[in-house]
Amino acid sequence: MEKTFDVAQYVDCTALILDLEINPEYRESVIANFEKIQAIAQLVNEFLLPEIEASPTFEP
Structure with a gap:
């Protein structure tokens, strides 16, 4: 089953969590x-990145 990202739901839930009121006339533009x-x-x-090994110390 492929998961789909519901942008409208994300906008609504994030606004609720942040206590951010989105004016109804702007909601569709925000979405x-x-x-x-x-x-x-x-x-x-x-975008695939090559596998690299992180350096244990920083040396400028």
Whole structure:
């Protein structure tokens, strides 16, 4: 089963948690912006990085 990200639910729940009132006339625009952010984030998260080993100490 593939999980889908419900942007509208995310916006509503996050606003509730942050006690942030979103004016109803702006809600659809806020959701549209978060849909764009989600699409960009998905591209970034899908980008494969090479495996590297972290250095144990910092040497400038």
